[in-house]
Amino acid sequence: MDAHITDAYIDDFARFIEASPSSYHAVAEAARRLDEAGFSRLEEASDWPAAGADGDGGGTEPAASARHYVVRDGAIIAWLMPAGATKTTPFRVLGSHTDSPGFKLKPKPTIANRGWLQAGVEVYGGPLLNSWLDRELELAGRLVTHDGREHLVRTGPYLRIPQLAIHLDREVNSGLVLDKQRHMTPVFGVGHAGDLLAHLAHLAGVPAWDVAGYDLLTANTQAPARFGKDGELFAAGRMDNLSSVYAGLVALIAAADEAQAEQQHISVLAAFDHEELGSQSRSGASGPLLDDVLSRIGAGLGSTQSDRLRAYAASWCLSADAGHAIHPNYPERHDPVNTPIAGGGPLLKINANQRYATDAFGAALWARACERAGVSYQEFVSNNAVPCGSTIGPLTATRLGIRTVDVGVPLLSMHSARELCHVNDPVALSAAVGAFFAGA
Numbered sequence: 001m002d003a004h005i006t007d008a009y010i011d012d013f014a015r016f017i018e019a020s021p022s023s024y025h026a027v028a029e030a031a032r033r034l035d036e037a038g039f040s041r042l043e044e045a046s047d048w049p050a051a052g053a054d055g056d057g058g059g060t061e062p063a064a065s066a067r068h069y070v071v072r073d074g075a076i077i078a079w080l081m082p083a084g085a086t087k088t089t090p091f092r093v094l095g096s097h098t099d100s101p102g103f104k105l106k107p108k109p110t111i112a113n114r115g116w117l118q119a120g121v122e123v124y125g126g127p128l129l130n131s132w133l134d135r136e137l138e139l140a141g142r143l144v145t146h147d148g149r150e151h152l153v154r155t156g157p158y159l160r161i162p163q164l165a166i167h168l169d170r171e172v173n174s175g176l177v178l179d180k181q182r183h184m185t186p187v188f189g190v191g192h193a194g195d196l197l198a199h200l201a202h203l204a205g206v207p208a209w210d211v212a213g214y215d216l217l218t219a220n221t222q223a224p225a226r227f228g229k230d231g232e233l234f235a236a237g238r239m240d241n242l243s244s245v246y247a248g249l250v251a252l253i254a255a256a257d258e259a260q261a262e263q264q265h266i267s268v269l270a271a272f273d274h275e276e277l278g279s280q281s282r283s284g285a286s287g288p289l290l291d292d293v294l295s296r297i298g299a300g301l302g303s304t305q306s307d308r309l310r311a312y313a314a315s316w317c318l319s320a321d322a323g324h325a326i327h328p329n330y331p332e333r334h335d336p337v338n339t340p341i342a343g344g345g346p347l348l349k350i351n352a353n354q355r356y357a358t359d360a361f362g363a364a365l366w367a368r369a370c371e372r373a374g375v376s377y378q379e380f381v382s383n384n385a386v387p388c389g390s391t392i393g394p395l396t397a398t399r400l401g402i403r404t405v406d407v408g409v410p411l412l413s414m415h416s417a418r419e420l421c422h423v424n425d426p427v428a429l430s431a432a433v434g435a436f437f438a439g440a
Helices: 004-020 025-036 198-204 240-254 289-300 305-315 359-375 390-399 425-437
Strands: 067-072 075-081 091-097 103-113 116-124 137-145 151-155 187-188 211-220 226-229 233-236 266-272 318-321 345-350 379-380 405-408 419-422
Touching: 004 233, 004 240, 004 425, 025 067, 025 075, 025 116, 025 137, 025 151, 025 266, 075 240, 075 289, 091 240, 091 289, 091 425, 103 198, 103 425, 137 198, 187 425, 198 211, 198 379, 233 345, 240 318, 240 405, 240 419, 240 425, 266 345, 305 359, 305 405, 318 359, 318 390, 318 425, 359 405, 390 405, 405 419, 419 425
Parallel strands: 091 266, 091 318, 318 405, 345 379
Antiparallel strands: 067 075, 075 266, 103 116, 103 211, 116 187, 137 151, 137 211, 226 233, 233 419, 345 405
16 A cells, blocks of 8 residues: 555545534535535435436436535435436445444433533443543534524533542452443533533524524544554544545545546445434435435436336445454454454455345455455454344345445444554555446
């Protein structure tokens, strides 16, 4: 891996992470970068530009040789359509997700408790609880005012979940047990006077009385950092799954800068929300968002339902989500033969029970993409005694019938407030995604 390319990629990846403390901020940052790259935003409730891709000049959907994107809450879908797109042109979809485990602000969020001011929070997804202790956290997300307008907000360092001193629990190092309700409530001040929601409204520039709803989550405020031998290790929050969102964004923007006239497919970046909750939402991978957008793109090309099914049959989804590198302190938790290492390249994720959607054809596609990109890859399969998690790949395959392959960057400390990878692996993932978009 070229050191200059890696340095530039990781530096900008760090900036993307810092700009994306919530799914809503990640979408806003992705949209900003897409705007700069010449993509235009379309609103779902509006007519889309006429197609004219097949020469008939009709339709009310995206134009040929088009680059557009759509935002739905904490999800974004962007696409690049070649000039020669037809009714049955297939799709190449890079699937990812914008959310990460943590804590979400409850209603009536300000708690006065024994001289401390605390924030009422609810566990979001499956965070590694102990990793959130004794860190300066921020709240980030959106406020919605009575007029229905959304206002992004972030506090910067504002909260901390304090651990009990060892003097008050002499057995803590023999086994830490955390109660999600009693032990995971952060502090943000002292006394009995304080209004957390009023502070957030002030930061957003709106009156507190005008806030009608909010979606606010915690994020670690420690900056991303390179460290270790030759600076080859990289630690940051939310790499599950901003590592894939950023890789796909970089690859799609790069593809937009290249000639698209001869491209035989429509390249799509799909970054969903709520994967950590099971994806059951209007902006999640189990929801209708991807099908809605692909159907409207197809309709703009004059396709019938039969045409769309033909397009889907020839389409691919690369479901990119983080995976596990072998942990040197817990090797028994991994498969004894398939032991992916940090720096060994992105993962091809395989599971016999279809927790990942990879099959033999998907493995062959991934091998071609990595070969074309000039990067190595590694296979990941779980230890039979340690069931694996799942991701958006099987959901997309089930909903649309698009052949899907699951891949991702190998991490240590997944679902920690701060995760770890080798600097070469995110770069290699983006290069492979670029080869996927190029038709490998």
